Structure formats: structure tokens, C-alpha cells
Amino acid sequence: MRVYFYMPKFAIECHLKNLLATSLQILLPQRCVLCDTLIRDTAWFPAPLCETCASRLEEIVGQRCASCGRALISEERFCMECRETACEDLRIMPVFMYRGAVAVLMHHYKVRERRSLATYFAFKLAPLIISVCATSGLQPCDVSLVPIPSRPEKLRAGKRDLVAALAIALSAWGFKSIQVLARHSNSVQQKTLARTDRFTNALQAYYLASSAGIPQKIILLDDVVTTGATLRACADILRGAGAEVLAAAVIAAD
Numbered sequence: 527m528r529v530y531f532y533m534p535k536f537a538i539e540c541h542l543k544n545l546l547a548t549s550l551q552i553l554l555p556q557r558c559v560l561c562d563t564l565i566r567d568t569a570w571f572p573a574p575l576c577e578t579c580a581s582r583l584e585e586i587v588g589q590r591c592a593s594c595g596r597a598l599i600s601e602e603r604f605c606m607e608c609r610e611t612a613c614e615d616l617r618i619m620p621v622f623m624y625r626g627a628v629a630v631l632m633h634h635y636k637v638r639e640r641r642s643l644a645t646y647f648a649f650k651l652a653p654l655i656i657s658v659c660a661t662s663g664l665q666p667c668d669v670s671l672v673p674i675p676s677r678p679e680k681l682r683a684g685k686r687d688l689v690a691a692l693a694i695a696l697s698a699w700g701f702k703s704i705q706v707l708a709r710h711s712n713s714v715q716q717k718t719l720a721r722t723d724r725f726t727n728a729l730q731a732y733y734l735a736s737s738a739g740i741p742q743k744i745i746l747l748d749d750v751v752t753t754g755a756t757l758r759a760c761a762d763i764l765r766g767a768g769a770e771v772l773a774a775a776v777i778a779a780d
């Protein structure tokens with residue numbers, strides 16, 4: 527009896543990438559961004575993080591707050607912080623808590639622009655996004671990732687758009703991305719504002735880059751979430767153009 531094995535395209539790609547990674551590790555040995563030890567076998571490619579440091583990252587597991595996506599401890603539905611202002615209009619799904627080793631790692635990504643970390647973050651975000659798709663009965667190819675745009679003045683200063691880089695890294699898992707949002711120059715930075723003013727400010731800071739070609743089903747993508755005001759405002763803008771925003775996938779919750 528002949529047995530056929532089905533290997534999805536991305537599994538073949540991962541296998542080839544791991545083969546390439548092994549060859550590269552011999553030729554150009556990589557060091558961990560957090561502890562500087564030499565990196566050997568890893569499950570992702572390229573891997574600027576050792577297994578020990580990866581295990582020190584505070585990942586959000588178990589029940590999540592329905593408003594902000596942070597882990598629930600003994601609370602029900604909403605975390606203590608969200609209890610007063612909780613809203614369930616957008617499912618926010620951060621992978622990590624922004625503290626300890628995660629904060630250091632994010633510094634390497636955002637400030638020191640270690641772009642290869644995008645592959646690691648995509649490796650952690652992909653299962654989360656796939657689970658969001660699955661709960662809506664969708665495949666990764668049915669949704670479009672929409673990255674939250676960087677500040678234009680930052681890009682003009684030569685900085686990289688690291689959320690867009692994350693979207694590109696996620697294409698290895700079959701996700702397509704489209705930049706339909708844009709951000710006004712010199713918009714007021716959210717971190718300088720009180721929580722209550724952030725939503726209105728974000729509504730004024732972002733706009734549709736083009737009303738043509740807005741995908742029907744969208745998952746927003748961002749690097750860090752604090753109050754969720756930016757994500758909620760961007761979701762409102764896209765819904766106003768007729769899109770269904772399923773969730774927002776984020777690397778870390780501050």
C-alpha cells in the first residue's frame with residue numbers, strides 16, 4: 527500500500543530555511559541579542575535569540591481580558607485595569623508582556639533596529655493570528671494584515687518601518703498584508719496624552735491612504751499596545767470604509 531504524505535508549502539519552506547540556517551550557522555555563527563552566546567539549533571530562522579533567553583520572555587497564556595488581551599489571574603472577563611472602561615469592540619491579542627527580557631528585546635527591535643527579530647516575532651505571532659482566523663472559520667489567505675503606520679517624520683529620518691517588516695515576515699505563514707492606513711505628519715504622540723484623550727487623538731492622526739482596495743477582513747498589526755486607543759481608532763476608520771476588523775495582533779502589551 528502506498529502512503530502519501532502531505533506537506534504544506536510553508537512546512538517545506540521552513541524545512542529549507544532550517545537547512546539554510548544550519549549552513550549559515552556554520553559559516554556565520556550568530557549570537558543571541560540578549561546574552562551574546564553562540565546560537566545553535568533553533569526552530570526559527572534566522573534566530574538572533576537563544577533558547578534560554580527565549581524561555582525567559584513573559585508570554586501571555588491562558589484566559590485573556592476581553593478588552594486588552596492581557597492575562598487574567600483571578601478576574602473574570604475583564605482585568606482589573608479594564609473593569610471601569612472595558613469595551614469588547616476589538617479583540618486585542620498581544621503575545622508578550624512588555625517587561626523584563628521582553629522590554630530589552632523590544633529595545634533591540636525598535637531602537638537598535640535588529641530587523642532579524644521580525645522573523646522571531648512573526649514565529650510567535652503566526653499561531654495567534656491563525657487561531658483568530660480559525661475561530662471565524664477562516665484560513666490565513668482569507669484575511670489581510672494591516673500594519674499600523676509609523677510616524678512619517680521617523681521614516682523621513684531614515685528609520686525603518688518595523689511593523690511593516692513584521693507583516694512581511696508573516697508572509698512565510700501565508701498572510702498577505704496591505705498598507706491602507708496612513709498617518710499625518712507631526713501628529714501628537716499618544717504617550718504624551720492622558721488615556722481619555724488618546725482615542726480622539728488617534729482618530730485625527732490616522733486616515734485611509736486610499737478608499738479603493740480596502741480588504742473585507744482585516745487583522746491589525748502593531749508592535750506595542752498600551753491603552754489600545756490607537757488600535758481601536760484605526761479599527762473604527764477601517765470599519766467606516768466597510769471592512770470587518772477581526773482582531774489586532776501585537777507583539778507586546780505595555
Ligand SMILES: [Zn+2]
Binds near residue numbers: 559563575577
Ligand atoms: Zn541568550
Ligand SMILES: [Zn+2]
Binds near residue numbers: 592593604606607
Ligand atoms: Zn484588560
